[in-house]
Amino acid sequence: MQIIVDAMGGDHAPQEVIKGSVQAVNDFNIDIILVGKQAIIEKELAAYEYPRERIHIQHADEVITNDEAPTKAIKTKKNSSMVLGLKILKDKKGDAFVSAGNTGALLTGSLLRVGRIKGIDRPALTPILPTDKGCAILVDAGANTNCRPINFLQFGVMGSAYMKKVIGIPAPKVGLVNIGSEEGKGTDLIKDSFVLLKEAPLNFVGNIEAREIPEGSVDVIVCDGFVGNVILKLMEGMGMTFYRNIKSLFTKNLLTYLSALFISSGLKAFKKKMDYTEYGGAPLLGIDGVVVKAHGSSNAKAFYYAIVQAKKFVETGVIEEIREHICRRGEDEIHECR
Amino acid sequence: MQIIVDAMGGDHAPQEVIKGSVQAVNDFNIDIILVGKQAIIEKELAAYEYPRERIHIQHADEVITNDEAPTKAIKTKKNSSMVLGLKILKDKKGDAFVSAGNTGALLTGSLLRVGRIKGIDRPALTPILPTDKGCAILVDAGANTNCRPINFLQFGVMGSAYMKKVIGIPAPKVGLVNIGSEEGKGTDLIKDSFVLLKEAPLNFVGNIEAREIPEGSVDVIVCDGFVGNVILKLMEGMGMTFYRNIKSLFTKNLLTYLSALFISSGLKAFKKKMDYTEYGGAPLLGIDGVVVKAHGSSNAKAFYYAIVQAKKFVETGVIEEIREHICRRGEDEIHECR
Numbered sequence: 062m063q064i065i066v067d068a069m070g071g072d073h074a075p076q077e078v079i080k081g082s083v084q085a086v087n088d089f090n091i092d093i094i095l096v097g098k099q100a101i102i103e104k105e106l107a108a109y110e111y112p113r114e115r116i117h118i119q120h121a122d123e124v125i126t127n128d129e130a131p132t133k134a135i136k137t138k139k140n141s142s143m144v145l146g147l148k149i150l151k152d153k154k155g156d157a158f159v160s161a162g163n164t165g166a167l168l169t170g171s172l173l174r175v176g177r178i179k180g181i182d183r184p185a186l187t188p189i190l191p192t193d194k195g196c197a198i199l200v201d202a203g204a205n206t207n208c209r210p211i212n213f214l215q216f217g218v219m220g221s222a223y224m225k226k227v228i229g230i231p232a233p234k235v236g237l238v239n240i241g242s243e244e245g246k247g248t249d250l251i252k253d254s255f256v257l258l259k260e261a262p263l264n265f266v267g268n269i270e271a272r273e274i275p276e277g278s279v280d281v282i283v284c285d286g287f288v289g290n291v292i293l294k295l296m297e298g299m300g301m302t303f304y305r306n307i308k309s310l311f312t313k314n315l316l317t318y319l320s321a322l323f324i325s326s327g328l329k330a331f332k333k334k335m336d337y338t339e340y341g342g343a344p345l346l347g348i349d350g351v352v353v354k355a356h357g358s359s360n361a362k363a364f365y366y367a368i369v370q371a372k373k374f375v376e377t378g379v380i381e382e383i384r385e386h387i388c389r390r391g392e393d394e395i396h397e398c399r
Numbered sequence: 400m401q402i403i404v405d406a407m408g409g410d411h412a413p414q415e416v417i418k419g420s421v422q423a424v425n426d427f428n429i430d431i432i433l434v435g436k437q438a439i440i441e442k443e444l445a446a447y448e449y450p451r452e453r454i455h456i457q458h459a460d461e462v463i464t465n466d467e468a469p470t471k472a473i474k475t476k477k478n479s480s481m482v483l484g485l486k487i488l489k490d491k492k493g494d495a496f497v498s499a500g501n502t503g504a505l506l507t508g509s510l511l512r513v514g515r516i517k518g519i520d521r522p523a524l525t526p527i528l529p530t531d532k533g534c535a536i537l538v539d540a541g542a543n544t545n546c547r548p549i550n551f552l553q554f555g556v557m558g559s560a561y562m563k564k565v566i567g568i569p570a571p572k573v574g575l576v577n578i579g580s581e582e583g584k585g586t587d588l589i590k591d592s593f594v595l596l597k598e599a600p601l602n603f604v605g606n607i608e609a610r611e612i613p614e615g616s617v618d619v620i621v622c623d624g625f626v627g628n629v630i631l632k633l634m635e636g637m638g639m640t641f642y643r644n645i646k647s648l649f650t651k652n653l654l655t656y657l658s659a660l661f662i663s664s665g666l667k668a669f670k671k672k673m674d675y676t677e678y679g680g681a682p683l684l685g686i687d688g689v690v691v692k693a694h695g696s697s698n699a700k701a702f703y704y705a706i707v708q709a710k711k712f713v714e715t716g717v718i719e720e721i722r723e724h725i726c727r728r729g730e731d732e733i734h735e736c737r
Contacts, residue, residue: 240625291578295633299633302614303641306672320662328648
């Protein structure tokens with residue numbers, strides 16, 4: 062398997078991206094194509110031990126930065142590491158593309174250069190959230206701020222396919238984020254989406270309130286990209302605030318410091334359980350190719366897990382699962398089919 | 400001051416509501432009118448010591464339950480504790496109304512029976528959220544799932560008035576919840592609302608991402624009721640998951656149990672800091688009368704704080720502040736004026 066990596070994307074690129082990539086080729090039977098400025102990549106790689114034949118470099122002159130407007134960046138920077146990486150994926154010279162770069166540009170680029178799975182109206186950005194019971198996929202976390210019921214239905218289909226194939230949950234529970242759990246609550250969009258999801262061959266458990274998300278009551282969290290983005294970022298913010306406060310409790314005096322020693326292993330395990338980087342990045346579900354968005358602030362470990370995730374995404378055939386599901390629903394129901 | 404209390408509303412009514420009310424009259428120079436089934440209230444009151452002349456009973460035959468449709472309940476149950484309580488407020492025979500009952504019914508009832516402040520388009524449900532730096536008001540948390548820019552502007556105005564008057568922040572920082580912090584991000588509704596808020600005589604700090612909410616980067620959080628409801632409930636859910644996990648860490652073995660003893664005071668202080676019940680309930684801002692919604696699961700302590708909050712709400716003249724602000728903006732800008 063050949064994983065294409067945007068060597069120049071992310072806050073800690075290229076150093077941490079390359080470090081994570083090296084670790085991945087050392088641990089798994091995969092090849093990596095690092096796309097970016099050749100001289101810089103070669104210099105970074107020189108510091109590491111790894112099977113030389115497993116890492117390839119594709120030179121790219123330009124870099125798309127985080128503050129660039131997505132569509133303009135994709136259209137004008139044809140020699141950027143992101144656009145070239147997506148081209149390699151489209152040409153099937155690689156099996157997956159991983160980038161920690163500009164999220165909007167990656168979404169736009171994937172749509173324009175790789176395209177959608179036939180029948181999918183809107184691809185989604187779908188991070189895996191840690192929950193008390195394991196993890197859940199959030200569909201959508203920011204790709205689509207204006208949605209129609211068909212999008213919500215397809216979010217449910219795509220999220221289910223991912224959780225079934227990659228995480229191994231036979232019948233993933235799908236929940237629709239709403240302001241109350243009873244049927245008939247919420248906006249017209251939500252009510253219409255409820256009906257579509259209820260009729261679909263999914264394990265749809267109905268409306269869920271945001272309160273239930275951290276405890277892990279469902280495996281697939283369906284909402285529009287605005288709400289999903291709020292959920293994702295609020296969970297991050299709550300986590301940071303908790304840890305900062307707990308840490309300050311332990312550094313008060315000698316006794317509290319000693320207490321920290323006794324519970325430190327448990328605390329670390331809890332932190333690890335709630336650490337989203339362990340789950341890799343966010344797949345772009347609905348794109349007709351495996352694209353994974355690593356967190357912009359990814360360190361080597363987080364980027365490594367994003368590569369591991371892309372590998373599983375390819376191996377388990379999520380895209381084929383989505384395609385089949387969309388086809389089974391028939392032409393009259395969800396757009397055209399292959 | 401006379402506070403009207405819905406003795407029958409909430410999961411633990413009337414017991415906890417009455418207990419909290421008794422404590423309030425014992426601690427403050429206020430009178431309370433308990434509205435509900437007289438015989439039940441009298442029986443509950445008999446157990447307590449308090450100045451008898453300070454608690455009055457207004458008999459109400461009916462009770463609006465949580466599963467009733469709001470508008471129908473308000474229109475048909477004219478002798479319910481909620482409708483009668485709102486009538487007493489409207490007739491100015493009481494200064495504030497506090498209820499832990501059906502939220503939708505309280506909103507509808509307040510609108511129909513008490514009415515809006517002149518010039519306010521949509522009243523909002525505005526809970527006070529604990530943050531790392533103190534607290535912030537969330538406008539709106541569920542009253543309005545479909546909003547226009549004028550609503551967002553008025554949410555900013557109403558939230559600022561509350562934080563200035565009740566919490567004592569001279570120039571409350573107002574933030575608009577968005578999926579990015581830069582101007583020009585988000586839906587058309589958000590972009591248009593941004594412009595209105597920027598031009599208003601408010602301390603508007605621009606877009607905020609949900610990540611910033613727990614750290615307390617702003618004092619007034621402006622969003623539509625759907626997003627606000629998700630924020631409120633996700634914060635509750637994250638808090639519960641976090642405490643459950645921390646608690647289980649300490650009960651592992653004798654050493655971890657001893658550790659808990661050393662940091663228990665700090666942990667309690669943190670829990671208290673993050674406990675929303677300490678801030679009382681959620682004011683209904685925009686109603687032309689002081690109405691406070693106590694949490695449905697309020698115990699006596701939470702209900703007591705909701706009464707304390709209603710008292711401050713009256714004393715500090717929040718409604719007058721909102722009215723003045725709306726008037727200053729002129730007839731051409733925000734609807735009609737007095």
